[in-house]
Amino acid sequence: MPSESTASPSVLMLIAGAKGAIGTTVALAAVQLRKDPAPVLSGLTTAQRFADLGDPAHIAVAGWDKLQTPIAEALRRHGVLPESLWQEHAPFLSQIEIRSAPPEAALLSDQVEAIQGDMRHFLARWPSAQPVLVNLLPAAWDIAQLHRLETLDEMLKVSAPLPDLAYVLAAVLSDIPVVNFTPNTVEFPVVCREARRRGVPLAGRDGKTGQTYLKVVLASALKARSLYVDGWYSLNILGNADGRNLMDPDRACGKLANKTQLLDEILGYKVGEAYGESSHKVHIDYYPPRGDAKEAWDVIDFKGIFGLPMSLRLNLQGRDSILAAPMAIDLARWAAALKKAGIGGPIPELGFYFKKAVGDDAPLTFQEQLAALDRLEQKIRGERK
Numbered sequence: 051m052p053s054e055s056t057a058s059p060s061v062l063m064l065i066a067g068a069k070g071a072i073g074t075t076v077a078l079a080a081v082q083l084r085k086d087p088a089p090v091l092s093g094l095t096t097a098q099r100f101a102d103l104g105d106p107a108h109i110a111v112a113g114w115d116k117l118q119t120p121i122a123e124a125l126r127r128h129g130v131l132p133e134s135l136w137q138e139h140a141p142f143l144s145q146i147e148i149r150s151a152p153p154e155a156a157l158l159s160d161q162v163e164a165i166q167g168d169m170r171h172f173l174a175r176w177p178s179a180q181p182v183l184v185n186l187l188p189a190a191w192d193i194a195q196l197h198r199l200e201t202l203d204e205m206l207k208v209s210a211p212l213p214d215l216a217y218v219l220a221a222v223l224s225d226i227p228v229v230n231f232t233p234n235t236v237e238f239p240v241v242c243r244e245a246r247r248r249g250v251p252l253a254g255r256d257g258k259t260g261q262t263y264l265k266v267v268l269a270s271a272l273k274a275r276s277l278y279v280d281g282w283y284s285l286n287i288l289g290n291a292d293g294r295n296l297m298d299p300d301r302a303c304g305k306l307a308n309k310t311q312l313l314d315e316i317l318g319y320k321v322g323e324a325y326g327e328s329s330h331k332v333h334i335d336y337y338p339p340r341g342d343a344k345e346a347w348d349v350i351d352f353k354g355i356f357g358l359p360m361s362l363r364l365n366l367q368g369r370d371s372i373l374a375a376p377m378a379i380d381l382a383r384w385a386a387a388l389k390k391a392g393i394g395g396p397i398p399e400l401g402f403y404f405k406k407a408v409g410d411d412a413p414l415t416f417q418e419q420l421a422a423l424d425r426l427e428q429k430i431r432g433e434r435k
C-alpha cells in the first residue's frame with residue numbers, strides 16, 4: 051500500500067493559468083506524486099537529477115486563473131484524464147489554492163503589485179520551498195510596442211498589456227525564476243536585463259511536446275546522415291481550448307513561427323530553396339471531436355546520392371497535456387536548481403524542452419540539446435564555469 055509523504059515540498063510551482071488543461075494535469079500529477087509517485091515519477095526527465103533539491107515527489111502547486119470553477123470541475127471539463135484517475139484525489143485537489151487573476155485592463159504596475167502580494171502569501175505558506183513561476187496562459191498576440199521599451203519604468207506604465215508580462219515581471223522582481231511554456235514572447239530586453247541583474251533564471255519559450263520534438267529528432271538524424279531534406283509537411287488536429295484559440299491567426303502566428311523556423315536552423319539551409327519558396331509547411335486545425343487527444347502527421351521528402359527521392363511518413367497520436375505536464379514539472383525543477391546554484395538570466399541550454407529557446411546560441415540539433423543539458427547540470431553542480 052503506497053504511503054503518503056508528509057515531507058515539506060522542495061519546489062513550489064506558481065502557475066499562471068492553473069485551471070487550464072496543462073495546469074490541472076500538473077495539479078493532479080503533484081497530488082499523485084505525494085500519494086503514490088511511480089506513475090508520474092517514471093515520466094519525469096529530472097527524477098535522477100538535482101539530489102540537492104530534495105525529493106522530486108515533493109512539489110507544491112498554487113497559482114492564478116480567470117476561472118472561478120473548482121479544479122476538479124475544470125479537470126472534468128478538459129477531459130484530459132478519466133474521472134477514475136482523479137476522483138479519489140478530489141479532496142486534495144480542492145486544497146490547491148488558485149487566486150483570481152488581476153484585471154487585464156489594469157496598468158501593468160498595478161497587476162504586478164497584486165501578483166507580488168499573492169506571491170508573498172504563497173511564500174509564507176511554503177517558506178522552505180523554492181518558488182518557480184510557470185506560465186501556462188493562452189497563446190496571445192505579439193505586442194510590438196513592448197519590444198521597443200527601454201526601461202522598466204516605461205514598461206510598468208503600459209496599460210492592458212500582454213497578461214503574461216504581469217506574472218513574469220512580478221516573478222523576476224520577486225527573484226522568482228520563470229518558465230514560459232507558452233508561445234508568447236515575454237523575453238523583452240527590459241525583462242532579460244532585470245533577470246540578469248537579479249540572477250533570476252528565465253526559461254522558455256513554447257514547450258516542445260510532441261510533433262516538434264520528433265521533428266527535431268528526425269531532422270537531426272537526417273542531417274547526421276547527410277540526407278537532404280527537400281520538403282516537410284506537418285499537419286496537426288486538436289480539439290482542446292488551445293486548439294480553438296489557435297484558430298485566431300494573430301494568436302497562432304507565434305506558435306507557427308516557433309514550429310517552422312527551427313527546421314532550417316537545424317539543417318543549416320532553407321528547405322525548399324530549389325523552389326524559390328519554403329517547402330516546410332505547418333498547419334494547425336481545431337477539430338473538436340479529439341479534445342486533448344491530438345493527432346499529427348508529417349510527410350518528409352528527402353534525397354540521397356544522385357538526388358534520388360525518398361519519403362517518410364510519421365503519424366503521432368498524442369495527448370497534449372499528458373505530454374506537457376511532466377515537462378512543466380521538469381522545467382520547474384531545472385529552474386529551481388539553477389536559482390539555487392546562482393545561475394540567472396536567459397537559459398538557452400534548456401533548448402531540449404522548447405521550440406524557441408531564449409538567449410544566445412541555443413543548441414539546435416537533438417544531440418546538441420542533450421549535450422547542453424548535461425553541461426548545464428555540471429554547471430549547477432559547480433563542475434564547470
Ligand SMILES: NC(=O)c1ccc[n+]([C@@H]2O[C@H](COP(=O)([O-])OP(=O)(O)OC[C@H]3O[C@@H](n4cnc5c(N)ncnc54)[C@H](O)[C@@H]3O)[C@@H](O)[C@H]2O)c1
Binds near residue numbers: 187188189257
Ligand atoms: N499542450 C501542449 O502540448 C503545449 C505545447 C506547447 C505550448 N503550449 C501552450 O501552453 C499554454 C497552456 O496550454 P493549455 O492547453 O493548458 O491552455 P488552456 O487554454 O487550457 O489554459 C489556459 C488557462 O489560462 C487561464 N487564463 C486566461 N487568462 C488568464 C489570466 N490573465 N490570468 C490567469 N489565468 C488566465 C484560462 O482561464 C485557462 O484556464 C498555451 O499557451 C499553449 O499554447 C501547450
